Amino acid sequence: MSEAPAIPLSDLIVCPHCDAVYTLRRPENGEKASCGRCGADLITPRRKAGLQIIAVSLAIAILIIAATVFPFLTIDAAGTTNSMSILDAVFAFNHGLLIALSLAMASLIIVIPLTRALLGIYVLVPIVLDRPPARGAVHAFRLSEALRPWSMAEIFAIGCAVALVKISGIADVSFGPAFWMFVALVILTIFQDNFVCRWSVWNSLDKA
Template sequence: MNSSESLVVVEHDTCHECDLRVAIPPLQVNQKALCPRCGFLLAAKRRNALNRMLAFALTALIFLALSLPFHFISFKSSGLENEIKMLDSVTILISSGYGFLAVIEVITVLLIPMLVLISLMYVTLSLKLGRMPWQGREIMALIYRLLPWNMAEIFLVGTLVSLVKIISLADIHLGPSFFAFILFSISMTATLLHIDKRSFNQAFASCAAAANDNHSSAIITASVPHAPVQPSLSIQRTWALIITSILLYIPANILPIMNTRLLGQDDPSTIIGGVLLLWHHGSYPIAMVIFVASVMVPIIKILVLIWLNYSVQTGAFRYAKQRIRWYRLAEFVGRWSMIDIFVVIILASLVQLGNAMSIVPGSATFAFAAVVIVTMLAAMSFEPKLIYNDKVGYEPR
């Protein structure tokens, strides 16, 4: 072959959702590759993706660091005032006997975002310097697993909802850390939007080829291993998690999720009770947000997972496109139910004015947080490939 000929790159990938083997041509900037069977996004090429990802990740880390040392929110009522920083909520929850909520906040709002950003910066910087990052593929696999548990933007929305709940009872002041956290959430989202699995796999392959000084081949074939599908194990595990979430959902809605102590008297509130109270006070948008995220989303997600799991167990093959869309919706919206938990965390940390007024988490917070976590695990356990069980292993010629 003439050395002046351009290098031909032949790549195949396996669709994560329907298991179809797809030949992906070289992409131009701003082009995307979609699975021809289920429409799953296989790849997307963006201009200067590594540079932008590195810049956004560094910016996000800086704003995350700035959101910790300064005051986050201050609360003033009847001459009494309380001011908290981001980490104050953790110590308050632990000292009040709600360490479980403190662990959720630290892991999903601080540790996972920080780990994802630092890992991405290490991998992208190594690739920009033309070096194969140590355990690069394993680090990226870990990042992909952690991404669903990154809840920084959900915590921000939960904070805004909690402020709306108490703005009529007291004066609220937002500190520098609050605005730093907003900028962190924006930068974090921008970073994640530039992640593309195929681009990273290509960069790893290029580094490996350069390291081996393998320039003799004119054709390079990149392929992702075809993972076997194990229907019975996936279905049984998903059923177990669905049943667990149903059992947890009952106490999560019957028991109080929050208890307000005003002048020595307790006023417990369930999820539905809080929605009705917000509606009664005219906070219709916030009431709808809480109702959809905390009541409707868990119910819909459980029903969708029941339908999907039953359909693959019985070998149904109709309405595959509709089922894959419902699966994506259930997987996407499930974590947003954590808004109510973050609302309780913020209010329980901020409203601590002794006998005059204080808010403590109710027993339903444990059950509801478990519902969100278990339904997320159920969606992850479900194998969307089984929706196309009559076509698994098909590869176009």
């Protein structure tokens, strides 16, 4: 009885969620390959997806920088008006051990999302232009993926919504430009994470 021929590793794909192994078949643009066990998307090629993701990443970087400068909220209570930016909120805790909390908050809602956006641009621009990957592109994309669970801009937005509900009864609250920038930032971040086909990126880097 002869043994079945071994399948090259390059012809296999593993589900990152449940570790199911499949024979690789690249779907056409607009189609997708999903895991038959857990339903996770494995390959989701889209036409000009790289260029769109670069544009989204650039928009995210601009919004993050702008949202930290402009007023986020304006609170009017008992005749006193106070405007606060995201940086003011982040560094409101500036005594003792609370400084560590401020730094962690700044990292989760500003530094990490901005870093991921810049890493995405760094990795994808050469691929889209059909040029060799940038130096250290594999490590850059791996770092971007490792930071993904720690990018918590949407958690900050939910926390702000809860706080606004609690204080709306005792003060007049108006939204500043940074609030709407942050809303757009959260939407674009979710779009970016769900739109990128990670297999296509890894495949392009592996070929190079």
